Amino acid sequence: MEQRTGSAADRRTGTAGPGSTRAQRRDGTAARPQDPPVRPQDLTARPPDDAERPPGPAVGPAPATDARRRIPRTDQLLRDPRLSVAASRLGAGVVKAAVRTAQERAREGHIPPEQVPETALALLPGTASGLRPVLNATGVLLHTNLGRAPLSGAARQAVQEAAGPTDVELDLATGARARRGRSALAALRERVPSAGDAHVVNNGAAALVLAATALAAGREIVVSRGEMVEIGDGFRLPDLLVSTGARLREVGTTNRTTAADYAAALGPDTGFVLKVHPSNFRITGFTRSAEIGELTGLGVPVVVDIGSGLFAPHPALPEEPDAETQLLAGASLVTASGDKLLGGPQCGLLLGDGDLVRSLARHPLARALRVDKLTLAALEATLTGPPTPTARALTADPAGLHARADRLAAVLAADGIDVRVVGSAATVGGGGAPGVTLSSAALSLPEPYAAALRTGPDPVVGRLEAGRCLLDLRAVPEQDDERLAAAVRSARPAREGRA
Numbered sequence: 001m002e003q004r005t006g007s008a009a010d011r012r013t014g015t016a017g018p019g020s021t022r023a024q025r026r027d028g029t030a031a032r033p034q035d036p037p038v039r040p041q042d043l044t045a046r047p048p049d050d051a052e053r054p055p056g057p058a059v060g061p062a063p064a065t066d067a068r069r070r071i072p073r074t075d076q077l078l079r080d081p082r083l084s085v086a087a088s089r090l091g092a093g094v095v096k097a098a099v100r101t102a103q104e105r106a107r108e109g110h111i112p113p114e115q116v117p118e119t120a121l122a123l124l125p126g127t128a129s130g131l132r133p134v135l136n137a138t139g140v141l142l143h144t145n146l147g148r149a150p151l152s153g154a155a156r157q158a159v160q161e162a163a164g165p166t167d168v169e170l171d172l173a174t175g176a177r178a179r180r181g182r183s184a185l186a187a188l189r190e191r192v193p194s195a196g197d198a199h200v201v202n203n204g205a206a207a208l209v210l211a212a213t214a215l216a217a218g219r220e221i222v223v224s225r226g227e228m229v230e231i232g233d234g235f236r237l238p239d240l241l242v243s244t245g246a247r248l249r250e251v252g253t254t255n256r257t258t259a260a261d262y263a264a265a266l267g268p269d270t271g272f273v274l275k276v277h278p279s280n281f282r283i284t285g286f287t288r289s290a291e292i293g294e295l296t297g298l299g300v301p302v303v304v305d306i307g308s309g310l311f312a313p314h315p316a317l318p319e320e321p322d323a324e325t326q327l328l329a330g331a332s333l334v335t336a337s338g339d340k341l342l343g344g345p346q347c348g349l350l351l352g353d354g355d356l357v358r359s360l361a362r363h364p365l366a367r368a369l370r371v372d373k374l375t376l377a378a379l380e381a382t383l384t385g386p387p388t389p390t391a392r393a394l395t396a397d398p399a400g401l402h403a404r405a406d407r408l409a410a411v412l413a414a415d416g417i418d419v420r421v422v423g424s425a426a427t428v429g430g431g432g433a434p435g436v437t438l439s440s441a442a443l444s445l446p447e448p449y450a451a452a453l454r455t456g457p458d459p460v461v462g463r464l465e466a467g468r469c470l471l472d473l474r475a476v477p478e479q480d481d482e483r484l485a486a487a488v489r490s491a492r493p494a495r496e497g498r499a
Contacts, residue, residue: 070113071106074099080117090128098123122457134459135484139440139472141393142430146461148339148346149430154385155344155378162377180370184380188351191311191383194327195334196354199361200347200379201369204307204337205231207348209244211303211333214363216246216271222300224257224290225250226283227276231431237276246271255287259294272301272332277308277321278434296330301356304331308432309342309349316394317341317433323351332356338379340430343388345378347371393475394428398439401473405441408485412443417492420444426474440474445488452491460487 077083077099078092087095102119105111111119126133134146142148151159162168171178179185181200188198201207212221221241228250230236238248249270251261262273273295295302310322320341323334333352338344348369350357360366371379382388405421412419424442427433445462450469453460462471476484 067109067113068107071103072113072116074103077103077117077120082121083117086121086124090124094128095120095124132459134461135480135487136475137442137460137462137471137473137484139424139426139442139463139470139474140429141390141426141438141475142340142428142432143461143475144430149343150389151345151378152343152382152385152388155381155388158377158381158385159374162373166373166377168373168376181373181376181380184376184383187380187383188349192323192327192351194324195351195357197352197357199350199357199366200338200371200376201350201366202348202371202375203339203346204305204309204335204348205235205240206369207335207350208237208303208305209240210348210360210363210365210369211272211335211350212241212244212246213365214360215301215303216244218245219271220247220249220265220267220269221271221274222249222251222262222265223274223276224252224261226252226254226257226287226289227274227278229276229278241274255283255285257289259290262290262295263298266298266300270300272303273298275302275304275331277304277306292326292329292331301332301353302330303333303335305335307337308340308428308430309336309338309344310432311342314341314394316438317428317436319436320433323349327352333360337430338382340432341390341394341428342382343390344382345375347375347379389475389477392477393426394438396438396440396474398441401441404473404478404481405443408443408481411485412488415489415492417488418446419488422470424470424472424474426472438474440472442470442472443488445469445471446493448493449488449491452493453487456487456491458483458487458490460484460491 074096078087078096083095083099098120099116101123102111102116105119106113106116136143136146136150138146167178169178169180170176184200185198188200189195192198201210223241228236228238228248231240241248247269249265251257251265266273275290275292275295292302292304304321304326306321306323306326308320310317310320312322312324314320314322323336326334331352333350333356336342336349336351338347338349342349350360402421402423409419409421420443422442422444424440425437426440427438428436442462445468447464447467447469450462450464453462453469453471460471462469464470471484471488
């Protein structure tokens, strides 16, 4: 007969009896197995980490002879005075990330452990921002992807001074509230004497949106079909204007629009007539467009979007419209960008009839589009300070550019670098002066330099042409020539060898 262990209750419930390794709780449920008793032989000391181990894959900590054991600890590195100072400037998180990256490089064998502190320092960015300064050697003066106009030294200093508390909206003499950015607005009026008043918003498109909202929401804007432009990155002027609640009344044809076309379209629902400078394309051949003076007598405001922010005629850009000329011709309002040919910070400018501009400035939308004190400071310094980098690049002497290129090429060739000097055609860019080329000079390097320069420690952006990397000097300030040469040396491909 089969012998059973445990009680009948145990057998009925399926729990183990007293002979099982599973204990039974009072509530009838099974308890977890007990740990086996500790035996004396288990208490013997384990061999040290660097003791001889049998052959096979390494497990556990690295042996003492492993170079990874010499990698400094994170807390030790963060106590390095140089990294401590960097943490106070950049933030502890940025410094700690650089330290960990340097440690990882040492663990992977890319650098010796002794170089971890210096590598961490080299990995630190110049500022706490993720934006990296680059040298613009593309030959495009106002390169949108590079932030368009570089600020002048005066504007940069003004931004730094304005970073703390300022009197941006306070009259220090009376202690009362004052007009926001009044000194920058005064500088604008001085540069464009025909403007009764001025207002600043956050970009050129915003200037046009404010005018359309205030003057034509629920009404019509009369505009030529030839001026319905796309302003970049897929943004189209018609869509921008319709988003304000205005309706567009298109007149004329793509290549010809006369003053009579505008006059025939006017009615009680007309908010204003809009003239847009097609700054990023040209139509040639059988063309006709109405002049501002032909439209000013139609009985409605005439708004002119000149786009690139030129205040007065420029000899190098004879076909580019300027604000002063348009206002003298009778325009009610001129809108423009501050970060293009003006050479200042990104902002939108509204210049024109005093009452009209002040009414736009008091519109509720103006609050949402207003600029901060840093933009106002940079704008004023741009207007009142020395010539901007953009202005200098526009007027650079081609012979001087070739002389600079020759000097740079001689220095680099002495280092064994394959470099040539070639003529180049620079452009304005930023949606300004389409079809205009500016004679320039460039360094020509083998194609692999293009990527190496972009990704180097001091990035340089050039352009590829006929299988060569060209570094156009027109938009590179002369004081940066040595910086450019150093970047080229640093980007030198391994197969060329190094001096």
